[in-house]
Amino acid sequence: xxxxxxxxxxxxxxxxxxxxxxxxxxxxxxxxxxxxxxxxxxxxxxxxxxxxxxxxxxxxxxxxxxxxxxxxxxxxxxxxxxxxxxxxxxxxxxxxxxxxxxxxxxxxxxxxxxxxxxxxxxxxxxxxxxxxxxxxxxxxxxxxxxxxxxxxxxxxxxxxxxxxxxxxxxxxxxxxxxxxxxxxxxxxxxxxxxxxxxxxxxxxxxxxxxxxxxxxxxxxxxxxxxxxxxxxxxxxxxxxxxxxxxxxxxxxxxxxxxxxxxxxxxxxxxxxxxxxxxxxxxxxxxxxxxxxxxxxxxxxxxxxxxxxxxxxxxxxxxxxxxxxxxxxxxxxxxxxxxxxxxxxxxxxxxxxxxxxxxxxxxxxxxxxxxxxxxxxxxxxxxxxxxxxxxxxxxxxxxxxxxxxxxxxxxxxxxxxxxxxxxxxxxxxxxxxxxxxxxxxxxxxxxxxxxxxxxxxxxxxxxxxxxxxxxxxxxxxxxxxxx
Amino acid sequence: xxxxxxxxxxxxxxxxxxxxxxxxxxxxxxxxxxxxxxxxxxxxxxxxxxxxxxxxxxxxxxxxxxxxxxxxxxxxxxxxxxxxxxxxxxxxxxxxxxxxxxxxxxxxxxxxxxxxxxxxxxxxxxxxxxxxxxxxxxxxxxxxxxxxxxxxxxxxxxxxxxxxxxxxxxxxxxxxxxxxxxxxxxxxxxxxxxxxxxxxxxxxxxxxxxxxxxxxxxxxxxxxxxxxxxxxxxxxxxxxxxxxxxxxxxxxxxxxxxxxxxxxxxxxxxxxxxxxxxxxxxxxxxxx
Ligand SMILES: Nc1ncnc2c1ncn2[C@@H]1O[C@H](COP(=O)(O)OP(=O)(O)OP(=O)(O)O)[C@@H](O)[C@H]1O
Ligand SMILES: [Mg+2]
Numbered sequence: 073x074x075x076x077x078x079x080x081x082x083x084x085x086x087x088x089x090x091x092x093x094x095x096x097x098x099x100x101x102x103x104x105x106x107x108x109x110x111x112x113x114x115x116x117x118x119x120x121x122x123x124x125x126x127x128x129x130x131x132x133x134x135x136x137x138x139x140x141x142x143x144x145x146x147x148x149x150x151x152x153x154x155x156x157x158x159x160x161x162x163x164x165x166x167x168x169x170x171x172x173x174x175x176x177x178x179x180x181x182x183x184x185x186x187x188x189x190x191x192x193x194x195x196x197x198x199x200x201x202x203x204x205x206x207x208x209x210x211x212x213x214x215x216x217x218x219x220x221x222x223x224x225x226x227x228x229x230x231x232x233x234x235x236x237x238x239x240x241x242x243x244x245x246x247x248x249x250x251x252x253x254x255x256x257x258x259x260x261x262x263x264x265x266x267x268x269x270x271x272x273x274x275x276x277x278x279x280x281x282x283x284x285x286x287x288x289x290x291x292x293x294x295x296x297x298x299x300x301x302x303x304x305x306x307x308x309x310x311x312x313x314x315x316x317x318x319x320x321x322x323x324x325x326x327x328x329x330x331x332x333x334x335x336x337x338x339x340x341x342x343x344x345x346x347x348x349x350x351x352x353x354x355x356x357x358x359x360x361x362x363x364x365x366x367x368x369x370x371x372x373x374x375x376x377x378x379x380x381x382x383x384x385x386x387x388x389x390x391x392x393x394x395x396x397x398x399x400x401x402x403x404x405x406x407x408x409x410x411x412x413x414x415x416x417x418x419x420x421x422x423x424x425x426x427x428x429x430x431x432x433x434x435x436x437x438x439x440x441x442x443x444x445x446x447x448x449x450x451x452x453x454x455x456x457x458x459x460x461x462x463x464x465x466x467x468x469x470x471x472x473x474x475x476x477x478x479x480x481x482x483x484x485x486x487x488x489x490x491x492x493x494x495x496x497x498x499x500x501x502x503x504x505x506x507x508x509x510x511x512x513x514x515x516x517x518x519x520x521x522x523x524x525x526x527x528x529x530x531x532x533x534x535x536x537x538x539x540x541x542x543x544x545x546x547x548x549x550x551x552x553x554x
Numbered sequence: 555x556x557x558x559x560x561x562x563x564x565x566x567x568x569x570x571x572x573x574x575x576x577x578x579x580x581x582x583x584x585x586x587x588x589x590x591x592x593x594x595x596x597x598x599x600x601x602x603x604x605x606x607x608x609x610x611x612x613x614x615x616x617x618x619x620x621x622x623x624x625x626x627x628x629x630x631x632x633x634x635x636x637x638x639x640x641x642x643x644x645x646x647x648x649x650x651x652x653x654x655x656x657x658x659x660x661x662x663x664x665x666x667x668x669x670x671x672x673x674x675x676x677x678x679x680x681x682x683x684x685x686x687x688x689x690x691x692x693x694x695x696x697x698x699x700x701x702x703x704x705x706x707x708x709x710x711x712x713x714x715x716x717x718x719x720x721x722x723x724x725x726x727x728x729x730x731x732x733x734x735x736x737x738x739x740x741x742x743x744x745x746x747x748x749x750x751x752x753x754x755x756x757x758x759x760x761x762x763x764x765x766x767x768x769x770x771x772x773x774x775x776x777x778x779x780x781x782x783x784x785x786x787x788x789x790x791x792x793x794x795x796x797x798x799x800x801x802x803x804x805x806x807x808x809x810x811x812x813x814x815x816x817x818x819x820x821x822x823x824x825x826x827x828x829x830x831x832x833x834x835x836x837x838x839x840x841x842x
Contacts, residue, residue, distance in 0.1 A: 107586065265779075
């Protein structure tokens, strides 16, 4: 299919995945493909990316879709039955036989069936050992053909085929085998540093090989099912749409990266609110510059903006089981926020409450901070099931007096109170003293105030309750603070 | 206007000739910027060659580099143009009695009284230029608006004087360390390039190119160690500039092959935080 025809489906899929592709950007992409030939694959990919993806967090989603729409196509990628080699496979076979012949000193011959899985694994090991890229690619193709068990029209996902292929190659043990072989082969004893570097190199080659296999599987699935259907199967949320409550480890990692800019923005927003309506000192240069329109009379004095004062923040977060994944995110958020505000105090609770500011201040290692919060903070009072009422009461008793008219209070949690007493008067008192009180709830709005959720009762006293299931919503909250 | 480059490969090899090691992505976007006449917004971690790319493209194309260094508080009078008000005041004073005000007004708002700042200079230049707007994320969101006209139309409107349009479309690079989100309006006008840490091969090439007399073997080892260190969960992973600093230090110390102790003793050149240094030191001496 000509490139221009592929483009409309490709861009539609980017939009389906949530990428904000504007009309201008769409047009730019159409121009781009006219000047960079598709054969120049890497450059072509980056050129498309340069016009369509303006946020690096979206790059992975873009890459996947790119691969589906612009993957190498042709009859050689059709899924054929085992033992029915087409031309492509015959060629590959010859290549393999050659390599095999050189390596083992055996005569060539026999069909593809003559290669046992053990032999393929041995060849793979040799290729990984020497970093032979061409051989690794050839073996990836061969392995998928032999081991994935792909059949046309079969409705299983790529991960199943990947799993089958990798298992047959015994790839889990490959790293150790490579390390051992390397140790045996080297003439002198390797230093620990050398071993370490070799290991990293092997790991990177194995990773590369895995990606080859994944691409190969994907190409075949695309050939079988068509790009559109395949893209749909592979569709993953953008980092900003990942639900905090259900985020995987990997996804958490990418969320973490997005947090720093967001907290900067939050700091800027909270600071800006304060400078409204105030005027700073006279801006002399600016006044004179404008005076020239009045023949040199400073008729229109200009003022500098005052330096915004740094806002103070108190974060009070539920870290109970019902919001476990959210809590992990919350703690990362608190950690990132610490850099942006001169005064941040953080508190975590389950049925008891504890201040955890010092854990975040005393270390530069976020993992360590979160670990200390989880192990050292005193948040269990009776049974370790959420009791907002009691936690709030204790908060008020111990820290209530520290809230001033400069303080913004952020309450984070699902307000699932296990039918305990609400003690919502605490929130009311907070709101009286504080500059603002906001509640961020990680649950979908439709669940609020159902079962033991009493977010409405608390929320009535705040400046607003906001659904905060993902980064996009958190950003929206920050954005709307002006 | 005649394109500056024939194809992506020319960009890549040309950059290599001026000692900048690009990958296909970087070269592809530079090529595209020339063909489409669009500015390039470069983002990425500190010290990965964002600023250097603009400089090297200038060198490669034989253009003059005009640089606008951004900072908090940068305004129109520093970025675009400013009226030379001292000179204007003198002119007003000198002619107090003779000319009518409207004449004086027209006169003092002519090019003679205009102080050109980098952006205006870039579009009024007769000779070829590369415009570098460095660290654009440092200016306030509101100030970004100053850039929009020049980035999309290559022109500057001066209320008292009219619109000044570029004689030629310069190559424009903006860099950002992503300390804040740039406006959608700005991003829409630019091609986007994310420059990340280079892969092993490219980093080794950079070291070989930038550090005189270094051996292939040492460059290779350096690139490997840096790669391993970057895989750790660090507060600030080593940048390319730090790799280069480290390579130069090892050369000064006359080291030909790095062992674990030497690596550990010089880690502070590669890493800036004590916690990171400790983590890396531990990691390098243990085989797992
Ligand atoms: N691809 C490359 N080829 C050659 N030199 C490079 C390359 N990448 C980085 N360098 C070198 O690394 C150093 C840092 O580069 P540069 O100052 O351009 O980084 P930067 O991304 O602009 O950093 P910052 O975000 O801190 O401004 C320079 O000495 C530059 O020459
Ligand atoms: Mg720079």
